[in-house]
Amino acid sequence: MSEPAAIPVIGRADRRERLRRAPSIAPKTLARLAKQHPNAKTELDYRSPFELVVSVVLSAQTTDVGVNKATPRLFAKYPDAAALAAAEPIEIEPYVATLGFFRMKAKAIVGLARALVEKHGGEVPQTMAELVKLAGVGRKTANVVLGVLWNEPEGVVVDTHVIRLSQRLGWTKNRDPEKIERDLCAILPRPEWDHAAHVLIFHGRRVCFARKPACPECRVNDVCPAAFEAEHVGRKSLPGDLKARAAKKAGAKTSKTTRSRAGSTAPPTKAGRKGDQERARTRKEGPKQGGRAPERAGARRPTASPRTPKS
Numbered sequence: 001m002s003e004p005a006a007i008p009v010i011g012r013a014d015r016r017e018r019l020r021r022a023p024s025i026a027p028k029t030l031a032r033l034a035k036q037h038p039n040a041k042t043e044l045d046y047r048s049p050f051e052l053v054v055s056v057v058l059s060a061q062t063t064d065v066g067v068n069k070a071t072p073r074l075f076a077k078y079p080d081a082a083a084l085a086a087a088e089p090i091e092i093e094p095y096v097a098t099l100g101f102f103r104m105k106a107k108a109i110v111g112l113a114r115a116l117v118e119k120h121g122g123e124v125p126q127t128m129a130e131l132v133k134l135a136g137v138g139r140k141t142a143n144v145v146l147g148v149l150w151n152e153p154e155g156v157v158v159d160t161h162v163i164r165l166s167q168r169l170g171w172t173k174n175r176d177p178e179k180i181e182r183d184l185c186a187i188l189p190r191p192e193w194d195h196a197a198h199v200l201i202f203h204g205r206r207v208c209f210a211r212k213p214a215c216p217e218c219r220v221n222d223v224c225p226a227a228f229e230a231e232h233v234g235r236k237s238l239p240g241d242l243k244a245r246a247a248k249k250a251g252a253k254t255s256k257t258t259r260s261r262a263g264s265t266a267p268p269t270k271a272g273r274k275g276d277q278e279r280a281r282t283r284k285e286g287p288k289q290g291g292r293a294p295e296r297a298g299a300r301r302p303t304a305s306p307r308t309p310k311s
Contacts, residue, residue, distance in 0.1 A: 007216075008227075008228060010227060010228065010229075015225050015226075018170065018223055018224065018225040019170045019225040021223070022169055022170030022171060022223070022225060023170070023171060023187045025223065026169070026171055026187040027187075027188060027189060027192070029169060029220050029223060030188065030192060030196055030199060032219050032220050033199050033200070033203055033219065033220060034195065034199050035219070036203070036207075036218075036219045037199055037202040037206070039202075040195070040198040040199045040201070040202040041148075042064075042144065042148050042198065043064040043068075044059060044067060044068065045068045045071065045072075047075075049123070049124035049145070049149055050080055050081050050116070050122075051071070051075055052124075052144075052145060053112065053124050053131075053134075053137070053145050054071070054074075054075075054084075054109050054112065054113075055067055055068075055071055056141045056144050056145060057105065057108055057109055057137065057141060058070070058071070058096060058099055058105050058109065060100075060101070060105070060136075060141075061100045061101060062099045062100050066098060066099055067099065069098065070095065070096055070098055070099055073095055074095040077095065078092075078113075080122060081113045081117050081122040081123075082113075082117055082122055084109065084113035085110065085113040085114040085116070085117045087110060088110070089106040089107040089110050090106075092106035092109065092110060093106045096109075105136070107135075108135045108136030109135075109136065110135075111135030111136070112134045112135045112136055112137065115133070115134050115135060116134070124145065124149070126146070126149075126150060126152075128142050128146065128154045131145060131146070139155070140158065140159065140177070142154075143155050143157045143194075143197075144197075146194075147193065147194030147197070148194070151191075151194055153193050153194045155184075155185055155193065156181050156184040156185055156188065156193045156196055156197050157194075157197035158177040158178075158180050158181045158184070159197075160204075161200055161201045161203075161204030161205065161208075162180070162184075162197055162200045162204070163175070163177065163180060163234060164204060164208070164210060164233075164234035164235060165200045165203060165208055165234065166180055166183070166184060166200070166234075167226075167233055167234035168213075168224060168226040168230045168233045169220070169226075170225040170226075171183060171184060171187060172184065184196065203218075208230065210235050211231060211235075212231060213231060215230060
């Protein structure tokens with residue numbers, strides 16, 4: 001068996017230099033990633049603008065694969081905005097029940113369809129201002145629709161994959177999606193805004209995973225500031241990370257409280273240590289045989305009951 005390839009060692013100075021250069025070479029880096037993913041495009045199945053906007057709304061907090069499994073039955077029953085607008089949300093719920101937040105989504109797509117019929121003649125509008133007024137449509141959804149249908153997005157679509165990769169590639173230091181979008185729009189040419197999101201999403205799903213990214217398979221690992229150490233860059237805190245932080249915070253708080261009670265940094269005396277040990281032993285084992293349990297401060301001693309005189 002052949003031995004696995006050794007992981008390249010990238011020094012701190014090299015990583016800093018990569019990070020400094022990353023924004024200026026972003027278009028070239030994107031082009032190299034595009035060659036690795038030549039078929040990068042939306043993975044939602046659709047046959048019309050109406051189907052696309054509904055599918056994008058349904059894809060929130062859900063995988064594209066899951067949406068593609070649910071929409072064939074939905075669109076067979078409700079093929080256009082007029083048909084969906086005539087339905088009630090409770091009628092739609094069985095068709096989207098496999099998706100997260102399905103009740104909210106059923107209500108949203110019915111409201112969206114009604115707005116399309118009432119205000120746009122059943123057609124999907126082609127401006128950001130009009131799209132974001134539709135139920136369930138935010139800036140990200142609107143940019144997907146504008147980019148996929150007409151290649152005229154007003155920004156870069158920023159989802160969880162784009163957030164993670166843009167930080168690992170050194171294209172942004174921000175975590176807020178709106179700020180990340182501004183950073184990406186500033187370093188990437190406008191005609192590439194829609195394509196860039198698809199390329200980054202493809203790369204995030206196939207190579208640059210949140211956990212255990214496949215850095216050896218990445219074609220830009222020679223310029224990526226996070227290459228071969230990317231797992232903890234651009235990720236949300238894991239449960240283990242949160243527990244470690246909580247334990248560290250609790251330890252710091254306890255240490256601070258102990259110092260404030262002590263009133264000084266002088267080491268405890270021998271008598272003090274002996275007293276601490278005795279109190280700890282008493283709490284663990286109980287009072288010595290025949291001894292009295294220590295009384296709590298402020299506790300009242302029980303009074304002896306008077307003797308009843310003999311008759």
